Amino acid sequence: MRPVLLAxxxxxxxxxxxxxxxxxxxxxxxxxxxxxxxxxxxPPEEAYRGPEGADLPRLRTWLxxxxxxxxxxxxxxxxxxxxxxSRHLPLPPGDALARLGPLLSWKVRYGGELLLFGxxxxxxATQRGRNLEVLRALTSWAALPGIHLxxxxxxxxxxxxxxxxxxxxxxxxRPGADEAGQVLLLRALRPGLRVAVAYEEAVLAERVTxxxxxxxxxxxxxxxWSAGAREVALGEGPDLVLYTYGGGNPREAVLAxxxxxxxxxVALADLSRVNRGxxxxxxxxxxxxxxxxxxxxxxxxxxxxxLGSALAxxxxxxxxxxxxxxxxxxxxxxxxxxxxxxxxxxxxxxEPLPAEAQGVTALWPYLELEGYRxxxxxxxxxxxxxxxxxxFLRKLPHSGAVDLLK
Numbered sequence: 266m267r268p269v270l271l272a273x274x275x276x277x278x279x280x281x282x283x284x285x286x287x288x289x290x291x292x293x294x295x296x297x298x299x300x301x302x303x304x305x306x307x308p309p310e311e312a313y314r315g316p317e318g319a320d321l322p323r324l325r326t327w328l329x330x331x332x333x334x335x336x337x338x339x340x341x342x343x344x345x346x347x348x349x350x351s352r353h354l355p356l357p358p359g360d361a362l363a364r365l366g367p368l369l370s371w372k373v374r375y376g377g378e379l380l381l382f383g384x385x386x387x388x389x390a391t392q393r394g395r396n397l398e399v400l401r402a403l404t405s406w407a408a409l410p411g412i413h414l415x416x417x418x419x420x421x422x423x424x425x426x427x428x429x430x431x432x433x434x435x436x437x438x439r440p441g442a443d444e445a446g447q448v449l450l451l452r453a454l455r456p457g458l459r460v461a462v463a464y465e466e467a468v469l470a471e472r473v474t475x476x477x478x479x480x481x482x483x484x485x486x487x488x489x490w491s492a493g494a495r496e497v498a499l500g501e502g503p504d505l506v507l508y509t510y511g512g513g514n515p516r517e518a519v520l521a522x523x524x525x526x527x528x529x530x531v532a533l534a535d536l537s538r539v540n541r542g543x544x545x546x547x548x549x550x551x552x553x554x555x556x557x558x559x560x561x562x563x564x565x566x567x568x569x570x571x572l573g574s575a576l577a578x579x580x581x582x583x584x585x586x587x588x589x590x591x592x593x594x595x596x597x598x599x600x601x602x603x604x605x606x607x608x609x610x611x612x613x614x615x616e617p618l619p620a621e622a623q624g625v626t627a628l629w630p631y632l633e634l635e636g637y638r639x640x641x642x643x644x645x646x647x648x649x650x651x652x653x654x655x656x657f658l659r660k661l662p663h664s665g666a667v668d669l670l671k
Contacts, residue, residue: 285453286331286377287446288324288338289313290384291347294653295443295566295574296339298595299450302588304581306331315648318346318354325367332375337449340365340383344399348419348442352390358398365403372411380413380453381406382445385431385438387420397430407436413452415491417441420567421478428478439487440477443566444573451577452493458580460494461503463525465518469511474568475539481509484569492576505530505560505579509572512537515546519553526558532579534571535564541603557634561592565599594639597632598656606644610651617649637661 287305289296292313300307312323319342328336328343344364345351372379383400386393400416407414416438418427431438441448451458462485464470470482477484485507489496497503506529510518525531537543542564550556561579563571578596582589606625614622629641638661645655 284334285450286328286333286336286338287450288328288336288342289446290339290342290443291319291349292647293443294599294647294655295570296446297647299447302581302592304454305337305450306333313347316349318350319343321346321364325364328367328371329374333377335378335380335453336368336371337380337446337453338368338382339446340381340400340403343368348384351384351392351396352386353392355392356395358395358402361395361399362402378411378413378453380449381415382449383414383416384442384445385416385418385427385434387418387427388422388425393426393430397433400434404435413449415439417445418478420476422476423478425478437487437490439491439569440479440484441488441567441569441573444570444577445491447577448488448491448573451580452491455580455583456493458492458494459497459501459504460489460492460576460580461497461499461501461506461529462489463499463506463508463521465508465510465513465521469509469513469536472511474536476567477569481536481568485509485572488569488573488576491573492580494576494580499525499529503529504583505532505576507572507576507579508533510535510537510543510546512543515543515549518546519549519555522550522555523553526555530560530579530583532561532575533559533563534568534575535562535600536568536571537564539567540565542600544604547600551632556597557590557593559593560589562596562600565596565603590634593634594632594658594660595656597639598641598658601630602654602656606654607651614651616651618646618651622646622651634660 285305287299287307299305308324308327312320341348341351344361345354386396406412414436416431416434418431418440419442421427471480474481506525508531535542561575563574578592605628609625610622626641632639640659640661641656642659643657
Protein backbone atom coordinates (compact mmCIF):
# COMPACT_ATOMS: atom_id res chain seq x y z
CA MET A 266 0.00 0.00 0.00
CA ARG A 267 2.66 2.56 0.98
CA PRO A 268 4.53 2.55 -2.37
CA VAL A 269 1.25 3.49 -4.08
CA LEU A 270 0.68 6.27 -1.57
CA LEU A 271 4.23 7.54 -2.02
CA ALA A 272 3.71 7.64 -5.79
CA UNK A 273 0.61 9.77 -5.25
CA UNK A 274 2.61 12.12 -3.05
CA UNK A 275 5.33 12.42 -5.71
CA UNK A 276 2.70 13.16 -8.35
CA UNK A 277 1.25 15.91 -6.20
CA UNK A 278 4.74 17.36 -5.76
CA UNK A 279 5.40 17.25 -9.51
CA UNK A 280 2.16 19.12 -10.15
CA UNK A 281 3.12 21.79 -7.66
CA UNK A 282 0.31 20.85 -5.27
CA UNK A 283 2.56 19.97 -2.32
CA UNK A 284 5.34 22.21 -1.05
CA UNK A 285 5.53 20.69 2.42
CA UNK A 286 8.07 18.03 3.35
CA UNK A 287 7.26 15.59 6.13
CA UNK A 288 9.83 13.49 7.95
CA UNK A 289 7.83 11.11 10.20
CA UNK A 290 8.84 9.79 13.59
CA UNK A 291 8.76 6.23 12.21
CA UNK A 292 6.71 4.08 9.85
CA UNK A 293 3.97 2.95 12.21
CA UNK A 294 0.52 3.90 10.84
CA UNK A 295 -0.20 7.05 12.89
CA UNK A 296 3.15 8.55 11.90
CA UNK A 297 3.42 7.42 8.30
CA UNK A 298 -0.27 7.84 7.35
CA UNK A 299 0.02 11.51 6.25
CA UNK A 300 2.40 10.37 3.51
CA UNK A 301 -0.65 8.95 1.75
CA UNK A 302 -2.94 11.94 2.10
CA UNK A 303 -1.74 13.81 -0.98
CA UNK A 304 -0.65 16.82 1.09
CA UNK A 305 3.06 16.29 1.68
CA UNK A 306 6.22 14.80 0.25
CA UNK A 307 7.87 12.09 2.38
CA PRO A 308 11.20 10.27 2.29
CA PRO A 309 11.37 7.02 0.30
CA GLU A 310 9.56 4.24 2.08
CA GLU A 311 12.76 2.19 2.11
CA ALA A 312 14.39 4.78 4.38
CA TYR A 313 12.20 3.48 7.21
CA ARG A 314 12.83 -0.09 8.30
CA GLY A 315 10.29 -0.86 10.97
CA PRO A 316 11.67 -1.70 14.43
CA GLU A 317 15.20 -1.64 13.02
CA GLY A 318 14.94 2.14 12.71
CA ALA A 319 15.47 4.57 9.87
CA ASP A 320 18.37 4.49 7.43
CA LEU A 321 19.89 7.77 8.61
CA PRO A 322 22.27 8.42 5.68
CA ARG A 323 19.37 7.92 3.30
CA LEU A 324 17.16 10.29 5.27
CA ARG A 325 19.85 12.97 5.24
CA THR A 326 20.48 12.53 1.52
CA TRP A 327 16.79 12.87 0.76
CA LEU A 328 16.45 15.92 2.95
CA UNK A 329 19.36 17.86 1.49
CA UNK A 330 18.28 17.06 -2.08
CA UNK A 331 14.61 18.05 -1.65
CA UNK A 332 13.44 21.68 -1.72
CA UNK A 333 10.28 22.89 -0.07
CA UNK A 334 8.52 25.82 1.51
CA UNK A 335 8.36 24.10 4.88
CA UNK A 336 9.49 20.95 6.62
CA UNK A 337 7.67 19.16 9.42
CA UNK A 338 10.23 16.83 11.00
CA UNK A 339 10.78 14.49 13.91
CA UNK A 340 14.10 15.17 15.62
CA UNK A 341 14.18 11.63 16.97
CA UNK A 342 13.90 10.08 13.51
CA UNK A 343 16.85 12.06 12.17
CA UNK A 344 18.95 11.63 15.32
CA UNK A 345 18.26 8.11 16.52
CA UNK A 346 16.23 6.45 13.78
CA UNK A 347 12.83 6.64 15.47
CA UNK A 348 10.98 6.57 18.76
CA UNK A 349 11.98 3.05 19.76
CA UNK A 350 15.67 3.69 19.07
CA SER A 351 15.61 7.02 20.91
CA ARG A 352 14.94 5.23 24.19
CA HIS A 353 17.96 2.95 24.25
CA LEU A 354 20.46 3.74 21.46
CA PRO A 355 23.86 4.57 23.02
CA LEU A 356 25.04 7.77 21.36
CA PRO A 357 26.98 10.68 22.89
CA PRO A 358 25.08 14.00 23.01
CA GLY A 359 27.58 15.71 20.71
CA ASP A 360 27.19 13.03 18.06
CA ALA A 361 23.40 13.24 18.38
CA LEU A 362 23.45 17.01 17.85
CA ALA A 363 25.73 16.65 14.83
CA ARG A 364 23.10 14.45 13.19
CA LEU A 365 20.65 17.38 13.32
CA GLY A 366 22.96 19.66 11.33
CA PRO A 367 21.26 18.82 7.99
CA LEU A 368 18.10 20.56 9.23
CA LEU A 369 19.88 23.92 9.38
CA SER A 370 21.66 23.14 6.11
CA TRP A 371 18.28 22.50 4.47
CA LYS A 372 16.96 25.80 5.80
CA VAL A 373 19.98 27.73 4.52
CA ARG A 374 19.87 25.98 1.14
CA TYR A 375 16.14 26.29 0.44
CA GLY A 376 14.93 29.01 2.82
CA GLY A 377 12.00 26.96 4.06
CA GLU A 378 10.32 27.02 7.45
CA LEU A 379 11.19 24.31 9.99
CA LEU A 380 8.53 22.83 12.27
CA LEU A 381 10.31 20.42 14.60
CA PHE A 382 9.36 18.20 17.50
CA GLY A 383 11.46 16.13 19.87
CA UNK A 384 10.28 13.50 22.34
CA UNK A 385 10.96 13.48 26.08
CA UNK A 386 11.19 9.72 26.59
CA UNK A 387 8.96 7.62 28.77
CA UNK A 388 9.82 6.16 32.17
CA UNK A 389 11.67 3.04 31.00
CA ALA A 390 14.08 4.74 28.58
CA THR A 391 17.73 4.11 29.42
CA GLN A 392 18.89 7.21 27.49
CA ARG A 393 16.59 9.78 29.11
CA GLY A 394 19.43 11.98 30.36
CA ARG A 395 21.14 12.08 26.97
CA ASN A 396 17.89 12.92 25.16
CA LEU A 397 17.14 15.77 27.55
CA GLU A 398 20.64 17.15 27.14
CA VAL A 399 20.15 17.19 23.36
CA LEU A 400 16.77 18.91 23.65
CA ARG A 401 18.20 21.56 25.98
CA ALA A 402 21.06 22.18 23.57
CA LEU A 403 18.53 23.14 20.91
CA THR A 404 17.25 26.11 22.92
CA SER A 405 18.98 28.61 20.62
CA TRP A 406 17.15 27.10 17.64
CA ALA A 407 13.79 28.11 19.09
CA ALA A 408 14.81 31.78 18.89
CA LEU A 409 15.76 31.65 15.21
CA PRO A 410 13.31 33.10 12.66
CA GLY A 411 11.42 30.52 10.66
CA ILE A 412 11.85 27.72 13.22
CA HIS A 413 9.08 26.29 15.37
CA LEU A 414 10.39 23.94 18.04
CA UNK A 415 8.48 22.00 20.66
CA UNK A 416 8.86 18.94 22.87
CA UNK A 417 6.28 16.24 23.53
CA UNK A 418 6.42 13.71 26.32
CA UNK A 419 5.78 10.05 25.71
CA UNK A 420 3.50 7.78 27.78
CA UNK A 421 3.67 9.39 31.22
CA UNK A 422 2.31 6.79 33.63
CA UNK A 423 1.69 7.77 37.24
CA UNK A 424 4.96 8.97 38.77
CA UNK A 425 6.74 9.32 35.43
CA UNK A 426 9.43 12.03 35.40
CA UNK A 427 8.59 13.01 31.81
CA UNK A 428 6.15 15.90 32.53
CA UNK A 429 8.59 17.46 35.00
CA UNK A 430 11.51 16.98 32.62
CA UNK A 431 9.59 18.47 29.73
CA UNK A 432 8.65 21.54 31.75
CA UNK A 433 12.34 22.09 32.54
CA UNK A 434 12.96 22.86 28.87
CA UNK A 435 13.00 26.58 27.96
CA UNK A 436 10.55 26.15 25.09
CA UNK A 437 6.97 24.82 24.91
CA UNK A 438 6.09 21.20 25.63
CA ARG A 439 2.98 19.06 25.94
CA PRO A 440 2.01 15.38 26.22
CA GLY A 441 1.90 13.19 23.11
CA ALA A 442 4.17 11.65 20.49
CA ASP A 443 2.55 9.65 17.70
CA GLU A 444 0.02 12.38 16.85
CA ALA A 445 2.62 15.17 16.87
CA GLY A 446 3.44 14.99 13.16
CA GLN A 447 -0.22 15.27 12.18
CA VAL A 448 -0.76 18.22 14.53
CA LEU A 449 2.25 20.13 13.17
CA LEU A 450 1.03 19.49 9.64
CA LEU A 451 -2.18 21.27 10.61
CA ARG A 452 -0.08 24.17 11.89
CA ALA A 453 1.89 24.20 8.64
CA LEU A 454 -1.00 23.87 6.20
CA ARG A 455 -3.97 25.51 7.93
CA PRO A 456 -2.73 27.89 10.63
CA GLY A 457 -5.27 29.91 12.54
CA LEU A 458 -8.03 27.30 12.53
CA ARG A 459 -10.83 28.45 14.85
CA VAL A 460 -11.76 25.56 17.13
CA ALA A 461 -14.48 25.20 19.76
CA VAL A 462 -13.92 22.43 22.32
CA ALA A 463 -16.95 20.54 23.63
CA TYR A 464 -16.70 18.05 26.48
CA GLU A 465 -19.13 15.18 27.03
CA GLU A 466 -19.37 16.40 30.64
CA ALA A 467 -17.94 19.55 32.17
CA VAL A 468 -16.01 17.53 34.77
CA LEU A 469 -14.14 15.76 31.95
CA ALA A 470 -12.06 18.89 31.38
CA GLU A 471 -10.50 18.47 34.84
CA ARG A 472 -9.83 14.74 34.55
CA VAL A 473 -6.17 13.71 34.57
CA THR A 474 -6.06 11.34 31.63
CA UNK A 475 -3.94 8.17 31.34
CA UNK A 476 -0.39 8.65 30.01
CA UNK A 477 -0.57 12.46 30.07
CA UNK A 478 -0.30 13.47 33.72
CA UNK A 479 -2.33 16.66 33.16
CA UNK A 480 -5.96 17.77 33.41
CA UNK A 481 -7.54 17.27 30.02
CA UNK A 482 -8.14 21.00 29.50
CA UNK A 483 -4.38 21.60 29.71
CA UNK A 484 -3.69 18.83 27.22
CA UNK A 485 -6.23 20.33 24.82
CA UNK A 486 -4.74 23.81 25.22
CA UNK A 487 -1.30 22.43 24.38
CA UNK A 488 -2.61 20.69 21.29
CA UNK A 489 -4.33 23.82 20.03
CA TRP A 490 -1.13 25.81 20.48
CA SER A 491 0.89 23.15 18.63
CA ALA A 492 -1.64 23.21 15.80
CA GLY A 493 -1.52 26.99 15.53
CA ALA A 494 -5.26 26.94 16.20
CA ARG A 495 -7.34 29.43 18.18
CA GLU A 496 -9.95 28.32 20.68
CA VAL A 497 -13.29 30.10 20.32
CA ALA A 498 -16.75 29.70 21.81
CA LEU A 499 -19.54 27.90 19.98
CA GLY A 500 -21.34 31.21 19.61
CA GLU A 501 -18.42 32.65 17.64
CA GLY A 502 -18.96 30.33 14.68
CA PRO A 503 -15.93 28.00 14.85
CA ASP A 504 -14.45 26.36 11.78
CA LEU A 505 -14.42 23.06 13.68
CA VAL A 506 -15.77 21.64 16.92
CA LEU A 507 -13.51 19.17 18.75
CA TYR A 508 -15.83 16.91 20.77
CA THR A 509 -14.20 14.91 23.56
CA TYR A 510 -16.04 11.78 24.68
CA GLY A 511 -14.94 10.32 27.99
CA GLY A 512 -16.94 7.08 28.03
CA GLY A 513 -19.85 8.26 30.16
CA ASN A 514 -23.22 7.94 28.45
CA PRO A 515 -23.02 7.13 24.72
CA ARG A 516 -26.69 7.90 24.13
CA GLU A 517 -26.42 11.37 25.65
CA ALA A 518 -23.18 11.97 23.78
CA VAL A 519 -24.82 11.11 20.46
CA LEU A 520 -27.68 13.51 21.18
CA ALA A 521 -25.13 16.25 21.85
CA UNK A 522 -23.26 15.35 18.68
CA UNK A 523 -26.44 15.50 16.60
CA UNK A 524 -27.18 19.00 17.89
CA UNK A 525 -23.63 20.17 17.15
CA UNK A 526 -23.49 18.56 13.70
CA UNK A 527 -26.54 20.51 12.58
CA UNK A 528 -24.44 23.68 12.90
CA UNK A 529 -20.75 22.81 12.65
CA UNK A 530 -18.22 20.28 11.37
CA VAL A 531 -17.44 18.03 14.35
CA ALA A 532 -14.27 16.02 14.97
CA LEU A 533 -14.87 13.31 17.57
CA ALA A 534 -12.12 12.08 19.90
CA ASP A 535 -13.16 8.94 21.80
CA LEU A 536 -11.18 8.91 25.06
CA SER A 537 -13.20 6.16 26.72
CA ARG A 538 -10.39 3.56 26.68
CA VAL A 539 -6.71 3.61 25.80
CA ASN A 540 -6.05 2.16 22.31
CA ARG A 541 -9.74 1.25 21.89
CA GLY A 542 -13.00 3.04 21.30
CA UNK A 543 -16.45 2.61 22.85
CA UNK A 544 -18.53 -0.01 20.96
CA UNK A 545 -21.73 1.49 22.35
CA UNK A 546 -20.92 4.90 20.94
CA UNK A 547 -19.89 3.44 17.59
CA UNK A 548 -23.12 1.43 17.40
CA UNK A 549 -25.13 4.63 17.81
CA UNK A 550 -23.02 6.48 15.25
CA UNK A 551 -23.43 3.69 12.70
CA UNK A 552 -27.07 2.98 13.43
CA UNK A 553 -28.11 6.60 13.08
CA UNK A 554 -25.96 7.25 10.01
CA UNK A 555 -23.85 9.81 11.85
CA UNK A 556 -20.39 8.34 11.46
CA UNK A 557 -20.05 9.34 7.81
CA UNK A 558 -21.09 12.91 8.65
CA UNK A 559 -18.26 13.49 11.13
CA UNK A 560 -15.38 15.75 10.19
CA UNK A 561 -13.00 13.22 11.80
CA UNK A 562 -12.89 10.42 14.34
CA UNK A 563 -10.09 8.89 16.42
CA UNK A 564 -9.96 6.15 19.05
CA UNK A 565 -6.70 4.34 18.23
CA UNK A 566 -4.36 5.54 20.98
CA UNK A 567 -3.95 7.42 24.23
CA UNK A 568 -6.26 10.39 24.91
CA UNK A 569 -3.84 12.93 23.47
CA UNK A 570 -3.17 10.71 20.45
CA UNK A 571 -6.89 10.64 19.71
CA LEU A 572 -7.44 14.34 20.36
CA GLY A 573 -4.52 15.31 18.12
CA SER A 574 -5.52 13.00 15.27
CA ALA A 575 -9.16 14.11 15.32
CA LEU A 576 -8.17 17.78 15.45
CA ALA A 577 -5.57 17.50 12.68
CA UNK A 578 -7.62 15.39 10.27
CA UNK A 579 -10.77 17.41 10.90
CA UNK A 580 -8.93 20.64 10.12
CA UNK A 581 -6.88 19.41 7.18
CA UNK A 582 -9.87 17.96 5.31
CA UNK A 583 -12.60 20.47 6.14
CA UNK A 584 -13.00 21.41 2.48
CA UNK A 585 -12.14 18.04 0.91
CA UNK A 586 -15.14 15.67 1.10
CA UNK A 587 -13.37 12.73 -0.50
CA UNK A 588 -10.33 13.08 1.74
CA UNK A 589 -12.58 13.36 4.78
CA UNK A 590 -14.34 10.09 3.91
CA UNK A 591 -11.03 8.34 3.31
CA UNK A 592 -9.77 9.44 6.72
CA UNK A 593 -13.01 8.23 8.32
CA UNK A 594 -12.59 4.84 6.66
CA UNK A 595 -9.02 4.62 7.96
CA UNK A 596 -10.16 5.70 11.43
CA UNK A 597 -12.87 3.05 11.45
CA UNK A 598 -10.31 0.42 10.51
CA UNK A 599 -8.16 1.55 13.46
CA UNK A 600 -11.22 1.36 15.75
CA UNK A 601 -12.09 -2.11 14.46
CA UNK A 602 -8.50 -3.27 14.85
CA UNK A 603 -8.44 -2.27 18.50
CA UNK A 604 -11.84 -3.74 19.25
CA UNK A 605 -11.81 -6.98 17.22
CA UNK A 606 -8.76 -7.47 15.03
CA UNK A 607 -5.96 -7.14 17.56
CA UNK A 608 -7.60 -9.33 20.27
CA UNK A 609 -8.38 -12.05 17.69
CA UNK A 610 -4.80 -12.12 16.43
CA UNK A 611 -3.20 -12.00 19.88
CA UNK A 612 -4.94 -15.10 21.21
CA UNK A 613 -4.06 -17.18 18.13
CA UNK A 614 -0.56 -16.29 16.94
CA UNK A 615 2.91 -15.65 18.37
CA GLU A 616 5.04 -12.74 17.23
CA PRO A 617 6.51 -12.15 14.73
CA LEU A 618 3.15 -12.81 13.15
CA PRO A 619 2.84 -15.57 10.53
CA ALA A 620 0.97 -15.20 7.24
CA GLU A 621 -2.00 -17.04 8.75
CA ALA A 622 -2.78 -13.97 10.87
CA GLN A 623 -4.21 -12.42 7.69
CA GLY A 624 -7.29 -14.56 8.34
CA VAL A 625 -8.54 -11.85 10.66
CA THR A 626 -9.91 -10.03 7.59
CA ALA A 627 -12.90 -12.40 7.68
CA LEU A 628 -14.14 -10.53 10.76
CA TRP A 629 -14.43 -7.20 8.94
CA PRO A 630 -17.98 -5.86 9.41
CA TYR A 631 -20.33 -4.07 7.07
CA LEU A 632 -19.35 -0.39 6.90
CA GLU A 633 -21.21 2.18 4.83
CA LEU A 634 -20.03 5.72 4.15
CA GLU A 635 -22.14 8.11 2.08
CA GLY A 636 -23.91 5.29 0.25
CA TYR A 637 -20.78 3.21 -0.35
CA ARG A 638 -19.79 -0.02 1.31
CA UNK A 639 -16.18 -0.21 2.47
CA UNK A 640 -14.50 -3.58 2.12
CA UNK A 641 -11.28 -4.83 3.72
CA UNK A 642 -9.35 -6.70 1.04
CA UNK A 643 -6.19 -7.45 3.02
CA UNK A 644 -3.97 -6.09 5.74
CA UNK A 645 -0.31 -6.03 6.66
CA UNK A 646 1.66 -5.83 9.87
CA UNK A 647 4.41 -3.20 9.39
CA UNK A 648 6.33 -4.28 12.50
CA UNK A 649 5.23 -7.93 12.38
CA UNK A 650 3.37 -7.54 15.65
CA UNK A 651 -0.30 -7.34 16.55
CA UNK A 652 -0.36 -3.84 18.02
CA UNK A 653 -0.74 -2.06 14.69
CA UNK A 654 -1.85 -2.98 11.18
CA UNK A 655 -2.33 -1.37 7.77
CA UNK A 656 -5.72 -2.00 6.17
CA PHE A 657 -6.19 -2.26 2.38
CA LEU A 658 -9.66 -0.78 2.05
CA ARG A 659 -11.78 -0.77 -1.08
CA LYS A 660 -14.73 1.49 -1.70
CA LEU A 661 -17.63 -0.57 -3.06
CA PRO A 662 -20.95 0.72 -4.36
CA HIS A 663 -23.76 -1.77 -4.15
CA SER A 664 -23.15 -2.66 -7.82
CA GLY A 665 -19.39 -3.35 -7.73
CA ALA A 666 -15.91 -2.10 -6.94
CA VAL A 667 -14.56 1.36 -7.66
CA ASP A 668 -11.48 3.30 -6.61
CA LEU A 669 -9.30 2.39 -3.68
CA LEU A 670 -9.52 4.21 -0.42
CA LYS A 671 -6.00 5.35 0.34
